[in-house]
Each structure stands twice: as C-alpha cells, then as structure tokens.
Amino acid sequence: MEETSSPLEAVLSPSIADVSVLSLDVSREAIRIDVCSTAAGAACPDCGSESTRVHSSYQRFPADVPNGGRLMILRLRVRRFFCPESSCARRPFAEQLPELTRRHSRWTERLLSTLAAVGLALAGRAGARLARAFGMPISRSAVLRLLDALPEPEVPVPRVVDVDEYATRKGRIYGTVLVDVETRRPVDLLPDRMAQHRRGC
Ligand SMILES: [Zn+2]
Structure with missing residues (x-):
C-alpha cells in the first residue's frame, strides 16, 4: 500500500510524531485510516534497551475520538522487536505508538484522556451519557474504573x-x-x- 501525505492527514494527526498514514478512506459515517510507525526501533518496556530487530508484526484496532461527527476507525500496524539484552526476560516486545497505543488498552491515548476528562467533570452515569452523545460509547462502570486508574494528583509540600x-x-x-x-x-x-x-x- 502506498504511503500518502495530505492536509487531511495533518488534520487527523496534528501532534503525533513518528507515524505515517498508509491509507485513508472518508465516508459519511466514518474515517478509516491505516497507520504505521516510522521509528527505526523501539525501547524494551522492561530493560529500556533500544532494538531495531523486528520479530513480527500484527494489527491493532483501538477505538479513537470521533472526528467531525464521524467514527475514527484506526488500523495500526504494530511491530514486535527482539530485546537485544540477553539477560532480559522479555523477548520479544511490541512497540507502542505515542498517543495512539498503550499496552493492553483498547482505546487510543487521546480517547482515554478525553473520557477521563468527561469522567472527572461528570462522574460515572452522567459522564457515560455525555460520552455516548459525542460518539464515544462507554459504560458507567468503565468511566469509574478509568477514574480509579488515574494517578493521584501531586500535592506540593507547603513551605509555611x-x-x-x-x-x-x-x-x-x-x-x-x-x-x-x-x-x-x-x-x-x-x-x-x-x-x-x-x-x-
Ligand atoms: Zn529487555
């Protein structure tokens, strides 16, 4: 599949570095977009060693924030790498695409942060209702789990x-x-x- 580059690509991924849009299909209901990483390698999540030795690849379909009222249907081509560190137990490991993937998550980072913001403002039931109205289906309990997983805000140590x-x-x-x-x-x-x-x- 040929790599494409267009103003629409920039609109869809304005802040995501090291990714390339392979194909794009826009219909009245949805935007389908194929994405891969352009980074040469990835860091092992356990030992931090950089690797460029590709083991295999697979596809991920994380849910994303709707764009202009259309569903965003992402197909990400994700590589697995060999960890070069012989003492490291994790071999191979999957790369993560910044803002698009997180380990074991079915949502993009930007969808996750949007849902977390809605949850913080409205909590479970009302948050889920508003998110669904904006095309981000989520249950009340999933909103609450999302809030539970948020890190505690840092409280500065008072000086006086x-x-x-x-x-x-x-x-x-x-x-x-x-x-x-x-x-x-x-x-x-x-x-x-x-x-x-x-x-x-
Ligand atoms: Zn490692």
Whole structure:
C-alpha cells in the first residue's frame, strides 16, 4: 500500500510524531485510516534497551475520538522487536505508538484522556451519557474504573503552615487544622487532646 501525505492527514494527526498514514478512506459515517510507525526501533518496556530487530508484526484496532461527527476507525500496524539484552526476560516486545497505543488498552491515548476528562467533570452515569452523545460509547462502570486508574494528583509540600482550630457537632468536638499559608488550603486535620480540657471533662 502506498504511503500518502495530505492536509487531511495533518488534520487527523496534528501532534503525533513518528507515524505515517498508509491509507485513508472518508465516508459519511466514518474515517478509516491505516497507520504505521516510522521509528527505526523501539525501547524494551522492561530493560529500556533500544532494538531495531523486528520479530513480527500484527494489527491493532483501538477505538479513537470521533472526528467531525464521524467514527475514527484506526488500523495500526504494530511491530514486535527482539530485546537485544540477553539477560532480559522479555523477548520479544511490541512497540507502542505515542498517543495512539498503550499496552493492553483498547482505546487510543487521546480517547482515554478525553473520557477521563468527561469522567472527572461528570462522574460515572452522567459522564457515560455525555460520552455516548459525542460518539464515544462507554459504560458507567468503565468511566469509574478509568477514574480509579488515574494517578493521584501531586500535592506540593507547603513551605509555611499555620495552626488553627476547628469544631464539629456544633462545637462539641475540637481539633487542630494545619493550613498552607500560601494557598490557604487545609493540609491536615489533627484530633486535639486539649479539647477535653476546654470542655471541662
Ligand atoms: Zn529487555
């Protein structure tokens, strides 16, 4: 199959490096696109060694973000490489195409991040409903699993903290709250042993 290059290719894959579009078919309902990697080799996921020795190839069909109201049907030609490191247990390994594949995922990276953004904004049921309306069918439980798998956001270590008090149950239980002076966000809640003394117990 001949390699093609067109403005449409640039629109479809504006930010994906090291991939080439082999063929493109646009109909009213769908855009079918064949893609392969143009990288010379790939790094072993276990030991990090670069390899250019191809073992075999196969096809992957990850679901992608719809484009202009059309389904994106991707067919990716993925190579397997021999790991050159003799002590490495992983031989062979499959290459990953940046933004298009992730190991063991049936979604492209850009679909995954889009669904995660929808899930973060709307959670399970409403997130799944909106995603389906935009042509990205997903179940409520799959949205929740996606959110569970997201890494915890990094919380910067506060440089300066202040100590304040808090009360719950209409002032009957007291505690101490540590506050980040710069962001004014609470950092930690500590039970206050002195509370009982203040209540005269
Ligand atoms: Zn290896």
